[in-house]
Amino acid sequence: FFFIFLRWAFWRPLERVLAERRAATEGAHREADQLLGQADEKLRHYEEALRRARAEIYRQQEAARQQALDERARILRDTREKANQMVRQAKLDIANDVALAKKELEAESRRLAEEITRTLLEPARRGGRA
Template structure:
């Protein structure tokens, strides 16, 4: 067993320089590779998260602009519809005024035509009344003898 212990002691003593070299290698790795790598990774994370934050801000700004444009578009549409309704009302009012004027002119013409017809009818009645007396005297002259007519006319 002593022999095993001596062999183990020799192995451990022989591995001391290897352990020292390994520890130096780990420390050198930490100083030369690990710290710069961690620094570069941290800077990369900062840039990436900064770029992501900047992209989020740009997206938010674009959404705000889009909302503003949509609001302006809605306002413009409302204004266009109001102007269209105003024009339609104006055209309807003009049409109604023209129709009212045409109705009034037509009513005036009809009234004038009725007055002319009544005047013509009145004149025709007067003419008929005048002619009826003449016709009745002619009929009497033709039907009755001359002596009977003179006696009746005197009465």
């Protein structure tokens, strides 16, 4: 009888309290596991967002670098073209100067030849030699 009384008065309430604590502990463990799972999921989302942001930054940096290289190439191309144009123009100017100098030399040569001829032939026309 004493055993039944102890069981009813002491062990059953103790077992009930232990069962409640076990249920609460297991529930806390499940909740902790669930929270850890949510934290892991949030961490994965954060890491993915960070990876995408880094990739976008790298893409933008590469685009800016490529744009700078393209601009540099364009400036070099334009500068080369201007330099080539200046060289072509200088060659034309030199060719024109050479042609003009040749014409002037030809004209001067003719004038000198006529003057020399006149000087040499003038005394002969006057009837005598110098």
